[in-house]
Amino acid sequence: MFGQVLTTVARTLGGLAGAFVVGAILAALMGRSALVARLLSPMLTFLQGIPALSWVVFAVIWFRGVETRIFFIMLFTTLPAFAFQLLDSYRSISKDLAEMVVSFRPRRWQMLRVLVWPAVLPGVLTSWKANLGNASRVVVVAELVGATGGVGYELLQQQLFDMAGAMAWTLQLVLFVLVVQWVISAIETFSLRYRGMSERSL
Amino acid sequence: MTADRPLVMDGAAHDAASLPVEIRFDKVSKHFRRPDGEGTFVAVEDVNLDIHQGELVALLGKAGCGKSTLFNMIAGLQAPSSGAVHVQQHDPFKEFAALRGRIAIVFQNDRLLPWRSALDNAAFGLEMMDVPLARRHEAARHWLARLGLQGHENDYPHALSGGMRQRVAIARAFATDAPIMLCDEPLSALDEITAARLRLEFAELLREAGRTAAFITHSIGEALDIGTRVVVLQRPARIAYDVRLGATPAEAERTEVRRRIMDVLTM
Numbered sequence: 001m002f003g004q005v006l007t008t009v010a011r012t013l014g015g016l017a018g019a020f021v022v023g024a025i026l027a028a029l030m031g032r033s034a035l036v037a038r039l040l041s042p043m044l045t046f047l048q049g050i051p052a053l054s055w056v057v058f059a060v061i062w063f064r065g066v067e068t069r070i071f072f073i074m075l076f077t078t079l080p081a082f083a084f085q086l087l088d089s090y091r092s093i094s095k096d097l098a099e100m101v102v103s104f105r106p107r108r109w110q111m112l113r114v115l116v117w118p119a120v121l122p123g124v125l126t127s128w129k130a131n132l133g134n135a136s137r138v139v140v141v142a143e144l145v146g147a148t149g150g151v152g153y154e155l156l157q158q159q160l161f162d163m164a165g166a167m168a169w170t171l172q173l174v175l176f177v178l179v180v181q182w183v184i185s186a187i188e189t190f191s192l193r194y195r196g197m198s199e200r201s202l
Numbered sequence: 203m204t205a206d207r208p209l210v211m212d213g214a215a216h217d218a219a220s221l222p223v224e225i226r227f228d229k230v231s232k233h234f235r236r237p238d239g240e241g242t243f244v245a246v247e248d249v250n251l252d253i254h255q256g257e258l259v260a261l262l263g264k265a266g267c268g269k270s271t272l273f274n275m276i277a278g279l280q281a282p283s284s285g286a287v288h289v290q291q292h293d294p295f296k297e298f299a300a301l302r303g304r305i306a307i308v309f310q311n312d313r314l315l316p317w318r319s320a321l322d323n324a325a326f327g328l329e330m331m332d333v334p335l336a337r338r339h340e341a342a343r344h345w346l347a348r349l350g351l352q353g354h355e356n357d358y359p360h361a362l363s364g365g366m367r368q369r370v371a372i373a374r375a376f377a378t379d380a381p382i383m384l385c386d387e388p389l390s391a392l393d394e395i396t397a398a399r400l401r402l403e404f405a406e407l408l409r410e411a412g413r414t415a416a417f418i419t420h421s422i423g424e425a426l427d428i429g430t431r432v433v434v435l436q437r438p439a440r441i442a443y444d445v446r447l448g449a450t451p452a453e454a455e456r457t458e459v460r461r462r463i464m465d466v467l468t469m
Contacts, residue, residue: 104326104327114326118315194359
C-alpha cells in the first residue's frame with residue numbers, strides 16, 4: 001500500500017524537479033534579456049491558461065509510455081508558475097547589492113553563488129510550497145489515465161462507492177503533502193534565519 | 203584653475219605630485235541619453251585629473267554635478283563617452299577583471315549582504331579574490347576589531363545599528379588591502395555624532411594605511427577633515443577648484459580654502 005504512495009510521491013517530486021529546472025532556465029533567460037522575456041512571457045501565460053485535464057488528453061494522444069505522460073503533464077502544469085515566480089525573485093535582487101558585488105569584480109559563478117542564489121532562495125522555497133499542492137492534485141488526475149499504480153490508480157479502483165478506501169488513499173496523499181511542506185518549511189527556517197523578527201507580530 | 207595645476211597650499215603637500223599617478227582622467231566626457239530618448243545631457247565635460255599615490259582626494263560639488271559619474275568611471279561601472287580613464291595604467295571598464303583586488307569601495311549605504319554575518323560580510327572582498335577562508339577571516343576579524351566591532355563578528359546585519367553596519371562596510375573595504383579606495387558619501391547616512399566620530403577614525407585609517415582615496419562628499423567640513431586635496435566640481439562635472447592641503451592644515455589655511463570653496467559653490 002505504501003509503495004503506491006511512494007510511486008505517486010516520486011512522480012510528483014520528479015515532475016516538480018523537472019519543471020523547476022526548466023522554469024529556472026527560462027527565468028534566467030527572461031531575466032537577462034528583455035527580448036526573450038517579451039517572447040516567452042505571453043507563451044507561458046497561454047500555457048498557464050490550459051486546464052490540467054487538457055494536458056492529460058494531450059499526453060494520452062502524444063505519448064505511449066505511462067511515466068512519460070505523467071512527467072509531461074506535471075511539467076506543463078507547474079512550469080509557468082515556477083518560471084514566473086523565479087523570474088520575479090531574480091528581478092527583485094537589490095540593485096545596490098548587485099552593484100556592491102560587481103564592484104569586487106567577481107567571476108560569473110561567484111556572482112551566482114554569493115548573490116543570485118541566496119537572494120532568490122526565499123522565492124524558490126515559496127514556489128516549491130505553492131506548486132506542491134497543485135502538483136499533488138494534478139498527479140492524481142494524471143494517474144487516472146493509463147497508470148497501473150499510484151494513488152490516482154488506486155482511487156480509480158474505489159469508484160464503486162468504497163468510501164473508506166477512497167478516504168484512506170486521499171489522506172495518505174494529503175499526509176505526504178504535509179510532510180514535504182514541513183521539510184520545505186524547516187529548510188526555510190534554517191536558511192532564512194538571518195532575517196530579523198520584530199517582537200510584535202505584523 | 204585646473205587639475206593639471208592644482209593650487210598648492212603647503213610645501214609638504216607638493217610631494218604628493220611627485221608620486222606615481224594612480225588614477226588619471228584624460229579629457230574625459232560622459233554623455234547620457236535622456237530618458238525620453240530625445241537628445242543627450244552632459245554629465246562630465248572634458249575633465250583632466252591626476253590622482254597620485256597616497257592622495258586622499260575629496261570630490262565636492264552640488265547634487266547632480268557629475269560626482270557619482272566620475273566615481274563610477276573610476277570603479278569601471280561606466281565607460282567614458284570620450285577621453286580615457288586609467289587606474290594603475292588599466293582601463294577600469296574594458297580591463298574590468300585586471301583591477302580585481304586593487305579597488306575597494308565604501309558606498310553611501312552599507313550594502314551588507316543580509317544573509318551573511320558581520321565577519322563574512324567583512325571578508326567578502328577577500329572571498330572574491332579567492333583568499334583562503336582562514337586568512338580572510340583573520341583579516342576580517344582584525345578590521346572589525348580596529349573599527350570597534352569585536353564581539354559582533356557573528357551578528358547578522360539586522361542586529362546591528364546603522365553606524366555599526368557602516369563600520370562593517372568600511373572593514374570590508376580595508377580588509378581587501380586594495381591600494382585604491384573609493385568612497386561615495388560614506389558617512390552621510392549616519393547621525394551627526396556617529397558620523398563625526400567615524401569621520402576621524404576613517405581619515406586616520408586611510409592615512410595610516412597609505413591608501414589612495416577618492417571620496418565624494420557634500421560636506422566642506424568632511425572634505426577638509428579627510429582630504430589632502432579637495433576638488434570642487436561644477437555642473438556638468440568640470441573642475442572649478444583644485445587645492446592640495448598640508449598634512450595638518452592650519453586654521454587660517456582651512457578658513458581660506460573653505461571661503462574659496464564657498465565662492466565656487468555659490469557661483
